[in-house]
Amino acid sequence: MADNTIVIEPVTRIEGHAKITIQLDDAGEVADAHFHVTQFRGFERISQGRMVHEMPSLMARICGICPVSHMVASAKACDEILGVTVPPTAVRLRRVLNLAQIVQSHALSFFYLSSPDLLLGFDSDPALRNLVGVARQTPDLARDGVALRRFGQRIIERLGGKRIHPAWVVPGGVSRPLEASERDSILAEIPDARERAHRTLEWFKKNVASWTEEAAHFGDFPSLYMGLVHEGGNAAYSDGLLRVVDSSGWVMADGVDPRAYDEYLGETVEPWSYLKSTYFKPLGYPAGIYRVGPLARLNVAERLGTSAADAELAEYRDRLGRYPSSSFHYHYARLIEIVHCIDVIDEILSRPDILDPHVRARAQINRNEGVGVSEAPRGVLIHHYKVDDDGLVEWVNLVIATGHNNLAMNRSVLQTARHYIKGDQVKEGMLNRVEAVIRCYDPCLSCSTHAVGQMPLEVDIRDAEGSLLRQVSR
Amino acid sequence: MLVVACGNALRGDDAVGPEVGELLTVGLAGTGATVIVSDQLLPELADDASRARLVVFVDAAADRPAGSVSLRTVAPRRAAAGAAGTDRATGVPAPEARSLDPFSHGMGPEDLLALTRDLYAAVPDAVLVSVGAESFEPGAELSGAVRLAVPRAVEAVQHAISEGVQKASTPHA
Numbered sequence: 218m219a220d221n222t223i224v225i226e227p228v229t230r231i232e233g234h235a236k237i238t239i240q241l242d243d244a245g246e247v248a249d250a251h252f253h254v255t256q257f258r259g260f261e262r263i264s265q266g267r268m269v270h271e272m273p274s275l276m277a278r279i280c281g282i283c284p285v286s287h288m289v290a291s292a293k294a295c296d297e298i299l300g301v302t303v304p305p306t307a308v309r310l311r312r313v314l315n316l317a318q319i320v321q322s323h324a325l326s327f328f329y330l331s332s333p334d335l336l337l338g339f340d341s342d343p344a345l346r347n348l349v350g351v352a353r354q355t356p357d358l359a360r361d362g363v364a365l366r367r368f369g370q371r372i373i374e375r376l377g378g379k380r381i382h383p384a385w386v387v388p389g390g391v392s393r394p395l396e397a398s399e400r401d402s403i404l405a406e407i408p409d410a411r412e413r414a415h416r417t418l419e420w421f422k423k424n425v426a427s428w429t430e431e432a433a434h435f436g437d438f439p440s441l442y443m444g445l446v447h448e449g450g451n452a453a454y455s456d457g458l459l460r461v462v463d464s465s466g467w468v469m470a471d472g473v474d475p476r477a478y479d480e481y482l483g484e485t486v487e488p489w490s491y492l493k494s495t496y497f498k499p500l501g502y503p504a505g506i507y508r509v510g511p512l513a514r515l516n517v518a519e520r521l522g523t524s525a526a527d528a529e530l531a532e533y534r535d536r537l538g539r540y541p542s543s544s545f546h547y548h549y550a551r552l553i554e555i556v557h558c559i560d561v562i563d564e565i566l567s568r569p570d571i572l573d574p575h576v577r578a579r580a581q582i583n584r585n586e587g588v589g590v591s592e593a594p595r596g597v598l599i600h601h602y603k604v605d606d607d608g609l610v611e612w613v614n615l616v617i618a619t620g621h622n623n624l625a626m627n628r629s630v631l632q633t634a635r636h637y638i639k640g641d642q643v644k645e646g647m648l649n650r651v652e653a654v655i656r657c658y659d660p661c662l663s664c665s666t667h668a669v670g671q672m673p674l675e676v677d678i679r680d681a682e683g684s685l686l687r688q689v690s691r
Numbered sequence: 692m693l694v695v696a697c698g699n700a701l702r703g704d705d706a707v708g709p710e711v712g713e714l715l716t717v718g719l720a721g722t723g724a725t726v727i728v729s730d731q732l733l734p735e736l737a738d739d740a741s742r743a744r745l746v747v748f749v750d751a752a753a754d755r756p757a758g759s760v761s762l763r764t765v766a767p768r769r770a771a772a773g774a775a776g777t778d779r780a781t782g783v784p785a786p787e788a789r790s791l792d793p794f795s796h797g798m799g800p801e802d803l804l805a806l807t808r809d810l811y812a813a814v815p816d817a818v819l820v821s822v823g824a825e826s827f828e829p830g831a832e833l834s835g836a837v838r839l840a841v842p843r844a845v846e847a848v849q850h851a852i853s854e855g856v857q858k859a860s861t862p863h864a
Contacts (some may be wrong), residue, residue, distance in 0.1 A: 348734055348806070349805065349809065352809040352810050353809050360811075364738070366734075366735055367738060370735065
């Protein structure tokens with residue numbers, strides 16, 4: 218028996234270490250496929266014995282891409298342990314920071330990691346299928362990507378003091394108020410960022426028809442979707458309640474206080490990955506497969522809440538239906554969210570009370586348990602801590618967006634492999650599509666497995682008996 | 692003038708870039724030079740580089756004697772000929788067209804300058820000040836040899852900038 222396994226290792230242009238194995242049957246057809254996360258970290262254990270006040274800064278170290286998301290969710294869990302009411306201006310400043318994080322992370326995902334496939338072609342020369350290739354072919358698009366990422370990072374730097382791992386968000390609020398000069402600098406950059414975001418969205422809409430085949434086979438299946446919404450149904454990014462809908466629009470859970478997350482979400486472990494799989498408990502495992510992140514947020518929300526983004530959302534739904542089910546559309550959703558986030562940042566920073574110096578509430582330990590939830594760029598992020606009476610951390614559970622999407626990523630890889638791979642005559646462009654479906658989710662493996670991260674990937678193709686047929690490494 | 696000082700402050704001697712950068716932030720105040728301290732080189736820095744007449748990169752070097760300070764000019768990586776960057780006969784990527792993965796942590800000054808050229812049609816003069824490192828193991832302390840090299844590295848950057856200023860102010864013959 219020949220070895221009928223294709224291995225893609227490492228998976229490229231993602232954040233973290235992963236590989237894909239594709240198993241063929243005796244007829245050479247794809248029988249099964251798995252997305253393996255091969256890194257491990259362990260922040261849940263590292264945190265034990267630390268003082269709870271340290272947690273936001275410590276948790277920010279989980280990731281260099283989305284430290285702000287961890288900091289915000291962590292601070293919210295700490296707020297609950299202190300039993301404080303965070304001053305309204307601090308709540309808004311945290312929102313601005315989180316939205317800036319989403320802008321810069323979405324820009325990185327779309328322009329740096331995925332646009333080479335979209336612009337240069339999935340079958341193009343891999344040596345040039347990168348940001349340099351994009352810069353040479355369409356410098357305007359690449360400049361917009363660089364500028365939008367920079368826009369988000371500058372906001373983080375101005376508010377938090379530095380681009381990566383700022384320590385500005387603290388239990389009870391933020392550590393210092395916003396200066397008028399900082400606000401004015403950010404507001405001055407908004408028109409340029411807004412123009413670039415709209416220009417990119419127009420470019421994407423003009424070209425979306427050319428990716429029809431990919432859209433049909435990049436994880437197009439019914440599932441549940443989960444995200445935070447405000448009362449009334451607007452999308453929520455830093456606060457709000459959990460809502461779960463299915464692909465037909467049935468609301469499976471709504472108004473769920475994030476503190477009750479474990480009544481609805483179960484976690485399981487497969488032997489082939491360090492990334493846990495999360496599922497919707499009422500449907501069980503694996504039927505409770507759901508997705509989070511940009512695609513899910515647009516599906517669960519009635520609207521976004523800013524006029525330009527809602528106009529784009531209406532067009533998106535006209536084109537794709539009310540509940541788009543292909544993971545390829547994460548890209549489109551991501552671009553609409555950039556437009557929305559820029560407009561919300563503008564709204565919040567234009568408020569006269571945003572310079573209020575009262576931005577922190579202080580207290581001792583008043584509760585022994587706290588849950589903090591926010592929307593990270595990749596989806597719902599949950600931090601859950603238990604502490605002793607002195608505030609020493611005893612137990613931590615982190616439920617990360619990439620874990621929510623693990624079942625969906627695996628199903629997507631299988632669907633894409635079945636469509637593009639026939640037998641062992643595998644071309645590079647086919648394997649790139651198998652990787653590209655993972656990039657749609659923009660997984661952050663350092664966050665989700667708590668592992669040391671770069672971002673490579675590999676693909677295995679195995680036969681019906683599990684023997685390795687072919688391995689492709691990058 | 693732009694100084695880009697890069698390195699991870701928690702990886703032993705890799706912190707020499709940030710250390711030198713912090714000192715230069717004070718030392719170059721009022722000169723019109725901008726100092727950026729960054730964990731690594733990133734595509735966004737191309738925008739800053741495009742606005743500079745001279746870019747001075749400061750980084751730790753694994754292939755130089757520990758504590759040594761050296762300076763060399765750097766130029767943008769050459770553009771690949773044609774649309775393809777691979778030798779179709781051998782399938783080997785052309786060296787000037789090597790893959791640029793923003794997560795590779797492997798973007799060098801030549802790559803950043805190439806991106807600056809491709810995105811902004813700007814090619815600033817550039818030099819790299821390298822400080823030979825002894826250890827990149829996790830930790831917030833510089834080794835003794837590298838600690839002693841910090842003032843010389845600061846001086847090398849200041850010298851490069853003053854030469855750049857002189858060159859810019861010298862009338863063309």
